[in-house]
Amino acid sequence: MDIVLGLQWGDEGKGKFIDLISENYDITARFNGGSNAGHSIERNGRRITLKMIPSGIFMKGVQNVIGTGTVLDPVSFKKEIANLQAFDETVQPETNVIISLKAHFVLPTHKLLDVFMEESPDYTTIGTTKNGIAQAYSNKILRQNVRVGDMFAPDFKSRVRHILERDYKMLAEGNVELPSLEEISNEFFEAVDFLKKFKCTETEIYLNKALVEGKTILAEGSQAAMLDIDHGTYPYVTSSSTTASGASSGLGVSPKKIGDVFGIAKAYCTRVGNGVFPTELFDELGEEIRTKGNEFGSNTGRPRRTGWLDLPALKYAVMINGVTQLVLTKADVLSGLKSVAICTHYELEDGKIEKISAVLPDNAKPVLKWMEGWNADFSNMESNSELPQELQDFLTFLEAELGIPVAYLSIGPGREQILKLSSK
Numbered sequence: 269m270d271i272v273l274g275l276q277w278g279d280e281g282k283g284k285f286i287d288l289i290s291e292n293y294d295i296t297a298r299f300n301g302g303s304n305a306g307h308s309i310e311r312n313g314r315r316i317t318l319k320m321i322p323s324g325i326f327m328k329g330v331q332n333v334i335g336t337g338t339v340l341d342p343v344s345f346k347k348e349i350a351n352l353q354a355f356d357e358t359v360q361p362e363t364n365v366i367i368s369l370k371a372h373f374v375l376p377t378h379k380l381l382d383v384f385m386e387e388s389p390d391y392t393t394i395g396t397t398k399n400g401i402a403q404a405y406s407n408k409i410l411r412q413n414v415r416v417g418d419m420f421a422p423d424f425k426s427r428v429r430h431i432l433e434r435d436y437k438m439l440a441e442g443n444v445e446l447p448s449l450e451e452i453s454n455e456f457f458e459a460v461d462f463l464k465k466f467k468c469t470e471t472e473i474y475l476n477k478a479l480v481e482g483k484t485i486l487a488e489g490s491q492a493a494m495l496d497i498d499h500g501t502y503p504y505v506t507s508s509s510t511t512a513s514g515a516s517s518g519l520g521v522s523p524k525k526i527g528d529v530f531g532i533a534k535a536y537c538t539r540v541g542n543g544v545f546p547t548e549l550f551d552e553l554g555e556e557i558r559t560k561g562n563e564f565g566s567n568t569g570r571p572r573r574t575g576w577l578d579l580p581a582l583k584y585a586v587m588i589n590g591v592t593q594l595v596l597t598k599a600d601v602l603s604g605l606k607s608v609a610i611c612t613h614y615e616l617e618d619g620k621i622e623k624i625s626a627v628l629p630d631n632a633k634p635v636l637k638w639m640e641g642w643n644a645d646f647s648n649m650e651s652n653s654e655l656p657q658e659l660q661d662f663l664t665f666l667e668a669e670l671g672i673p674v675a676y677l678s679i680g681p682g683r684e685q686i687l688k689l690s691s692k
Contacts, residue, residue, distance in 0.1 A: 269475075269485040270528040271515045274492025275585040277501075277539030279565065279572060280532040281597040281678055283307025286323035286488055288686055289530075294483040296324030297333035297475065298490065299518030300508040302374055302404065303344040304397040305490035306565065310683040316355045320345050322488050325352065325359060333471050334367045337508060337518020339404040340416060341374035342459035349462075367463070368471040369417030375428065376452035377435035378403035384444050394504050395541025405507040407431075416468055419460050429453065472520025479525055487515040493531075493585035494539075494626060501627055504543025512589040530675075531591035533582060535599040535608075535662070538572040540565050544627070546634045547575035547611045561601040562681070576609040576636060579669060583624040586670050593675035594666070595686075599659060600679050605641040608662070612637045612669075639665070646679035652689045663689075 270293075274280040287309045290296050298305075303319040311326060318325065320340060322332035334340065349361055378400030385391040386398060396402060407413035412431070418424050436449050475485060489510050494500045496510040509517065516523045536557060539545055549557070554574045557563065563572040585591070602608050611634040614622040622628065642658035649655065655663075655677075663674045677687045 269479065269487055269515075269519075269521055269525045270530065271487040271489065271512050271526060271589075272530045272532065273489035273510065273512065273515070273589060275494075275531040275533040275582055275589070275591070275594075276492050276537055276578075277494045277543075277545075278492040279306075279538055279540070279563070280492060280534050281595075282488070282490075282532050283309045283318060283323045284597075284678065284683065285530070285532060285595050285676065285686065286486065287326065287683065290324035290330055290486055291327050292484070293324065293330065293486040295331045295333060295475065295478060295485045296322040296327075296488055297335050297471070297485055297519055298322045298338055298488050299335045299515045300337045300510055301490035301506065302339040302399060302401045303341045303348075304399045304401045304506065307488075307490070310681070311356065314355065316352065318352075319348050321348060321352065321361065321365065324486065324488075325361065325364070326356065330364065332361075332365045333475065333519075334365065334371060335471055335475075335519045336368040336370040337514060338368070339372045339374050339401055339408070339508075340367065340463075341379075341400065342463050343376070343455055344374075344399070346459045346462045362465050365466055366471060366474065367416055367466055367468045369415065369468050370470070370472075371416045372404055372408045372413050373415065373418075374400045374404040375414075375431060375435075376400075376456050377432050377439070378407070380439055380444070380446065381435060384439060384442060388442070392503055393542065395543075402507040416463070419464065424460075425457060428456070475519055475521055479521070485521070487519060487521075489515060493589055494581060499584075499588055499626060501543050504541060526590075528592045529590050530593050530595055531586060531589060531672075532595045532597060533577075533585075534597050535577060535602055536561075537575045537578050537581075538563050540570050540572050544630075545573055545575055546614065546628065546632060547578050547609075547636075548573050549575050553605075557601060561598055576611055576634075578611045578634070580611065580613060580623055580625045583670060584626045586672060587624065591670075591672055594670065594672055595676040595678070596663070596666070596674050597678035599642075599662070599677060600646045602641065603646065604643050607638050607641050609636040609638050610665070611635065646685070649679055649687065652677070652687055655687075 324330040614632040642656040
């Protein structure tokens with residue numbers, strides 16, 4: 269099983285890369301997150317954003333698994349399927365999407381609680397997507413939630429109504445303006461009935477059986493390493509495990525079965541929402557990169573914060589994930605700059621130097637290495653020999669620092685604009 273995951277704070281271009289290589293696999297499988305994901309894919313000059321559905325959905329013969337480590341919002345899923353079929357009527361998700369019986373549901377009140385906590389002064393505001401993801405995962409840990417397999421139980425509706433009424437009562441006591449409980453309940457149960465059209469099974473057994481039969485699996489992570497609940501920049505993180513180890517636990521596949529780990533990173537950094545961002549640019553250049561790179565959340569539309577590439581954080585992400593191949597995106601966005609910067613290390617007040625880290629004190633000073641910029645037309649490039657020397661130097665520097673090859677380079681927003689780099 270190979271894995272594709274983000275190495276920064278998300279939005280690195282995972283969907284595009286997975287769409288490119290998924291034809292080489294029999295199965296693509298989502299192992300974490302929910303409808304807070306936003307993997308953008310381009311087909312025939314049009315773009316679609318997938319939330320829950322794995323990015324191999326457009327490949328004929330590829331099965332797409334929504335794994336146990338995910339949280340599934342039936343209402344959002346139903347809308348996503350409708351949007352997918354309107355985008356491409358040839359896609360038949362009912363025959364090639366398989367859902368884990370053990371994946372947890374996102375309930376309607378989870379979204380309402382998410383909004384309440386984000387807007388209440390009594391809680392830390394972290395800038396979530398307000399899709400109810402944290403509430404679903406927290407209730408999973410509290411053992412107070414329902415799972416996909418529960419929808420076949422005769423008492424499913426009564427159990428869900430009990431949870432909704434309990435949450436509703438709590439929200440009402442907080443003087444929150446609420447929609448009709450009956451309305452959101454009916455919408456949820458209608459979406460659950462729609463979900464029953466899909467194959468729901470013990471996906472860990474399905475995946476392990478496929479591996480025994482010699483089939484290939486590509487595990488797809490949502491969000492990114494620096495947003496991992498354990499290893500990210502807490503508390504400004506997501507609510508699931510976004511790392512390679514999360515792929516193993518989220519899909520129920522032994523770590524011994526992991527092959528290549530493709531790590532996706534931009535040639536600069538972005539993040540959405542609150543949280544530490546030492547290399548952030550607050551000037552006109554930051555705005556220029558945001559505009560040129562179309563740095564607006566694919567799921568929320570929120571403008572992304574932009575900054576220089578953070579090498580200590582990238583080294584950390586490569587280390588904890590065991591990345592074997594780096595996929596670098598958006599180097600074309602930096603084209604035309606006279607010089608580009610990379611944060612090589614941090615200097616702390618006590619004189620200590622940190623060369624690899626995920627969490628640093630606010631007074632850490634990023635030290636930048638400036639390199640000569642590049643200026644090129646990337647639109648028709650077909651090999652790394654055509655890359656400007658300045659960009660080749662940039663890639664060589666990254667490989668030396670990270671100890672892994674830059675195996676792919678995205679050179680534009682188009683689906684085919686990815687170069688597989690030959691070894692130097």
